[in-house]
Amino acid sequence: MDGEPRTKAALIEAAIHMFQQKGFQLTRVSDIVSAAGVSQGTFYNYFKSKEEIFRDICNEFISQLQTLFIERTEHLFDGDTIEEIVSNVHKIVRDVIRIYQENLAVAELLFREGIGNGGLFKQIYEDILTIFLALIEEQVKKARSRGLVRMDDPEVASVLLFGLFERGLFYFMLIRRNTDLERLEQAMVDFILNALSFDFEAKLTPHVHE
Amino acid sequence: MDGEPRTKAALIEAAIHMFQQKGFQLTRVSDIVSAAGVSQGTFYNYFKSKEEIFRDICNEFISQLQTLFIERTEHLFDGDTIEEIVSNVHKIVRDVIRIYQENLAVAELLFREGIGNGGLFKQIYEDILTIFLALIEEQVKKARSRGLVRMDDPEVASVLLFGLFERGLFYFMLIRRNTDLERLEQAMVDFILNALSFDFEAKLTPHVHE
Amino acid sequence: MDGEPRTKAALIEAAIHMFQQKGFQLTRVSDIVSAAGVSQGTFYNYFKSKEEIFRDICNEFISQLQTLFIERTEHLFDGDTIEEIVSNVHKIVRDVIRIYQENLAVAELLFREGIGNGGLFKQIYEDILTIFLALIEEQVKKARSRGLVRMDDPEVASVLLFGLFERGLFYFMLIRRNTDLERLEQAMVDFILNALSFDFEAKLTPHVHE
Amino acid sequence: MDGEPRTKAALIEAAIHMFQQKGFQLTRVSDIVSAAGVSQGTFYNYFKSKEEIFRDICNEFISQLQTLFIERTEHLFDGDTIEEIVSNVHKIVRDVIRIYQENLAVAELLFREGIGNGGLFKQIYEDILTIFLALIEEQVKKARSRGLVRMDDPEVASVLLFGLFERGLFYFMLIRRNTDLERLEQAMVDFILNALSFDFEAKLTPHVHE
DNA sequence: AATGAATGAGAATTCATTCAT
DNA sequence: CATGAATGAATTCTCATTCAT
Structure with a gap:
């Protein structure tokens, strides 16, 4: 049809x-x-309209991103050693950067347009936020329950993490454009782990993998 | 006229x-x-046009914000004790929140519209970024030079700090709307200081006030 | 083909x-x-076009109606007694009602659309008028020549007869929809015969059937 | 405005x-x-739209026609002599012809367009019908109650009267165009009075003018 | 004969901007 | 200075018709 x-x-x-x-x-x-x-x-x-094609494009990207994000966060803090966990964090940061890079056009589109337009697409943007904040918060809580991070306010932390990711990628990939992505990855991981008061000396309690 | x-x-x-x-x-x-x-x-x-009034409004807000920001960051890391410095950080976070709150309408306007619109106002947004990134980076470097924070990559750090501020305030003040601002302040300060590897035990070197 | x-x-x-x-x-x-x-x-x-199918449909209906009308009017006023003639009039009124009813969809179509449309189908409608006015006028004149009706102006009479038929059927069958058709027939016959000053007492002159 | x-x-x-x-x-x-x-x-x-101007035009014409019609029918059958009444009928027929002629363009517009257009303006046309049928029926009943006409079915009569007026004027003024309006008036009055079985010999009962 | 994707001329409507009063 | 009627370029969307398969 x-x-x-x-x-x-x-x-x-x-x-x-x-x-x-x-x-x-x-x-x-x-x-x-x-x-x-x-x-x-x-x-x-x-x-049916210009709006429809825009919505279609956004939805496609979001669901892709969501799928990947869920998959990559599943065992994020499940590692048995600190090194393993830190490596997981690196991996997910690297992956998010990569996904963003592979979909640069749509990503820019979404983060530029999804916000403005007099709320025409407010909903789309807020839906993404809700989805990702929930996923991030879940991980933060898990890390905290394993004693990996001290973090009094996981909700605020999730929002700030989302913000630094979004704007950071936006800035380096779309405004500066010419960044050394490895350096970005390293700096982001450091920043994030510190921000969450990650305990690099932690003695991990045995963890039962579901 | x-x-x-x-x-x-x-x-x-x-x-x-x-x-x-x-x-x-x-x-x-x-x-x-x-x-x-x-x-x-x-x-x-x-x-002269619809565009001009928009630009005027944005510029007015930006220069206000800029003035205030410069003033508040001037002696940010000049304190003689850790307590004093932490209190300064609290003060500036509180002030930024307040300024944002006092100009909620324009702030939303700017961060929603300044981004999209097919780059019509790209320049405005990128100007703001440049201004604030420079100011933030300057402070980060000063703090590092006083041995208050470890931070290998002050540029990335500035961008991430900007991002978490912007999106964080955006989220809590414009999307959630009903947040406890004191809690937000506390969580932001913690998050930021940790992220920058702030040394809460540092022995401050004597500091010459200009 | x-x-x-x-x-x-x-x-x-x-x-x-x-x-x-x-x-x-x-x-x-x-x-x-x-x-x-x-x-x-x-x-x-x-x-060939949307117009063509419309024209085809109209023409089909018109020629059907025309055939039937010619057939039924042929001996309309040929009867040898007043009763016979009145009965003929009844019969033709009843038949027209029936034809109209059997082709309600096309009839509505024709009388609604054939008129408007910026004269797109003006011709169709005016052709129908011409055909039927001629047929009606012929009957009116015949009736007058047999002394059955007094009617100074057969042309105007034909037009008015056509009008009352068309609008009457249109109204009762398409707008009111729920009419008692027997009553309608009776009322129409009365109205028409009176309108034409039909002489219910007339002494019929012998009539030569062609 | x-x-x-x-x-x-x-x-x-x-x-x-x-x-x-x-x-x-x-x-x-x-x-x-x-x-x-x-x-x-x-x-x-x-x-606001093309439709709106059309509706405005129709409504204006209808209300004009309605006002005039009400005024002219008010004492239509109130006369004390047959001659007076017949003269009233002549007058109203002449007036309607005149109004129609003065507003030829709108009248044509309305009676052509008001019907078709896929029922877009069905309502307009049916409203007119309702208004005029009520006015006509009222007069027919009054004439009957004064013993001026015999008419078993005033409702059908009104519809037929409306139809013959509408189509008659439509035909002579818009299709034939070149008609002798005096002759039309005379023929219409004859036709109508006969159709309603007007009693030209009636002995009028004294009539109380309100 | 049937299909249905592609076409593109053409329509209504919007709205920033101008300018005479 | 204020007004608000006039402007017309610009835009989205429609739909009868064509034509290669």
């Missing part, structure tokens, strides 16, 4: 590109279709 | 309100003038 | 239905084809 | 003209504004 998958894909790719460049409001459907090499009318065979 | 200051003030106030509610793109000049109780034409006696 | 008669019939039926429901202008070719259960392209194997 | 009355009047006049010529659906807003000599945008300072 939605016709040629190649046409649809071309429209999506073009839309991501244009939205990233000019923003949602300033991107014209005519920009998208001419970038995709199809006619104006064709757009409406695949999407 | 710009006539009645009250008319101008009314337009600015109305614009802040409307921009905050509907976003820049979705706010109509007609919304602003009717909220201000003047006619459509009058708007153009005071502002 | 016109392929499957069943496909064509399905398209016509669907078109009548949709035109009746939404009007010509507001009916989409997509409405017709999906009601007919065929694809968009198929439509154009059978009809 | 609706600005220059002259601009509005020009738009209305232009709209009537265009609607009459091309019909509602086929008239473009651009046709109207260029006929009115204003810009496209100006139209929307005065009317």
Whole structure:
């Protein structure tokens, strides 16, 4: 019913590109279709409106990110040695950086546009927040229960962690653009672990893996 | 040449309100003038365009914030005892929260709209970043030079600090709205000091006040 | 050349239905084809345009109505007694009502749409008028020549007769919908015969049947 | 709030003209504004949509017609002699013809467009019907109660009267165009009075004028 | 004969901005 | 200074029709 998958894909790719460049409001459907090499009318065979294609793109990215995030955090603090745990933290930071990098266009799109637009997409952004804050908070609590971090206020901590991740990646990957990602990874891990009062000397209590 | 200051003030106030509610793109000049109780034409006696009033509002807020920030950070790490310094940090965090709170509407406006809009206001946002990152970085370096914090990468640290401040305040003051600000202050100070590996036991070297 | 008669019939039926429901202008070719259960392209194997199918439908109905009308009016005023003639009038009124009822959808379609549409179908409607006015006028004149009615102005009379028939049926069958058709028939016959100054006492002159 | 009355009047006049010529659906807003000599945008300072201006035009005509009709029917059958009453009937028929003629464009517009358009304006047309049928029926009943007409079914009679008026005027004034209106008036009065079995010999019962 | 994706001309409507009063 | 009517470029979306498969 939605016709040629190649046409649809071309429209999506073009839309991501244009939205990233000019923003949602300033991107014209005519920009998208001419970038995709199809006619104006064709757009409406695949999407009900400009809003719909935007929403589709965001949702696709979010669910990808969410899946990966869940997978990578599952055993984040399950390691039996401090080294293992620190290595896990490194891994997840590296992965998030990578995912962000692989989806740079959509990520920028989402974090730029998802916020503004007079609340047109407020919901989308707030949904992401809710999802990720819950996932982060869960990990912080787990780490605390294993005595790995001292942290009186996991809720605030989660928000601050989210904020530093989001803005940090945003800044280095989209504004500065030319960063040494290894250095960024290292600095982020240090910053985060310190921020959470991570106990590098902790004697780990035996941990039962579910 | 710009006539009645009250008319101008009314337009600015109305614009802040409307921009905050509907976003820049979705706010109509007609919304602003009717909220201000003047006619459509009058708007153009005071502002060249919708863009100009937005820029004016942002610049006003930024320079206010900047002035205050400079003033409060001037002697941030100059204290002679650890207690004094920690108290300074508390004070500045509290002040930033307060400034943010006093200018909630503009702050939201800026951090929502300044980012998106297809880079229409990219410059504004990046200017703010540059200003604040420089100020933050300066303090981080000073603290490091006094041996108060260990911090290998002050640039990354500044960015992350900026990010956690911005998103943290954004979240608690604009999305959650009902937060206990004292608790937020406490949690932020802890988080920040830990993140920077603040040395609570440091033996302060005598410090020459300029 | 016109392929499957069943496909064509399905398209016509669907078109009548949709035109009746939404009007010509507001009916989409997509409405017709999906009601007919065929694809968009198929439509154009059978009809050159949306206009053509509309015209076809109208013409079909008109020629049916015309055939029946000619047949029923042929000996309308040929009866040898007043009773016979009045009965003929009753019969034709009843038949017209019946034809109208049997083709309600097309009739509505025609009398609603055939008139408006910026004269797109003005011609169709005016053709019908011409045909029927001629037929009616012929009967009126015949009746007058046999001394059955006094009627100074047969042309005006025909128009008024046409008008009262059309609007009357339109009103009772399409707007009121729930009318007692026997009562309508009786009232129409009375009204018409009186209007034409029908002479219920007339002494009929012998009539030569052609 | 609706600005220059002259601009509005020009738009209305232009709209009537265009609607009459091309019909509602086929008239473009651009046709109207260029006929009115204003810009496209100006139209929307005065009317919310193309539909609104159409509705406004219809309502204006209807209320005019209604007012006049009520006024002229008030004492229609109040006369003390048959001659007086017949003269009243003549007068009202003449007046309706005149009103119709004075508003030819709108009348055509209404009776063409008010019917079709997929029921878009069905309501308008049915409202008119309701109003006029009630007024006509009231007169028919009054005439019957004074013994002036025999008429078993005043409801049907009203509908038929309305139909013959509407279609008759429509035909002679809009299709034939070149009619002798005096002859039309005479024929209509005859037709109507006969149709209602008007008793030209009636001995009027004294009538109390309210 | 049937399909349905692609087309693109064309429509209504919006709104920042101008300018005569 | 204030006004608000006029402007018209710009934009989204529709839909009859075509045509390669």
